[in-house]
Amino acid sequence: MDGAVALVTALVTEKLARSVLTAPQDATLLRIRTHVENRLSDPDLTPDSIAEAHGISRRYLFKLFAAQDLTVADWIRTRRLERCARDLASPARAKEPISTVAARWGLIDCRHFSRMFKAEYGETPRDFRRRTLMRTPTPRP
Numbered sequence: 054m055d056g057a058v059a060l061v062t063a064l065v066t067e068k069l070a071r072s073v074l075t076a077p078q079d080a081t082l083l084r085i086r087t088h089v090e091n092r093l094s095d096p097d098l099t100p101d102s103i104a105e106a107h108g109i110s111r112r113y114l115f116k117l118f119a120a121q122d123l124t125v126a127d128w129i130r131t132r133r134l135e136r137c138a139r140d141l142a143s144p145a146r147a148k149e150p151i152s153t154v155a156a157r158w159g160l161i162d163c164r165h166f167s168r169m170f171k172a173e174y175g176e177t178p179r180d181f182r183r184r185t186l187m188r189t190p191t192p193r194p
Contacts, residue, residue, distance in 0.1 A: 142185035
């Protein structure tokens with residue numbers, strides 16, 4: 054039983070140590086997240102370009118996100134998909150092609166976008182749009 058308690062204690066301690074950033078690390082991570090949010094439309098937004106823009110190594114960038122139990126690529130993907138979902142659900146953008154919505158947020162490969170979207174939201178972008186727009190009252194001119 055002591056072995057199990059020691060193992061759980063070690064896991065919790067490691068988790069806490071990884072999730073606590075220092076104030077400078079928090080500030081750096083905030084700058085990086087702001088940078089990414091402002092450049093989600095750039096298909097060339099990569100961990101390398103982010104690290105270079107902030108004068109840090111790619112490894113340090115990964116370390117900052119690992120402390121949040123994230124990868125840089127996963128966070129970028131999630132933010133892009135959230136923006137796409139928002140646009141697909143918008144009555145004001147209902148006539149816009151799905152490929153245009155995806156490209157606006159840096160996702161230029163339509164098939165890849167569709168697979169990622171379905172994996173995240175459980176339905177295709179087209180089905181998501183149809184379902185969400187059916188629930189949304191159309192604005193009157």
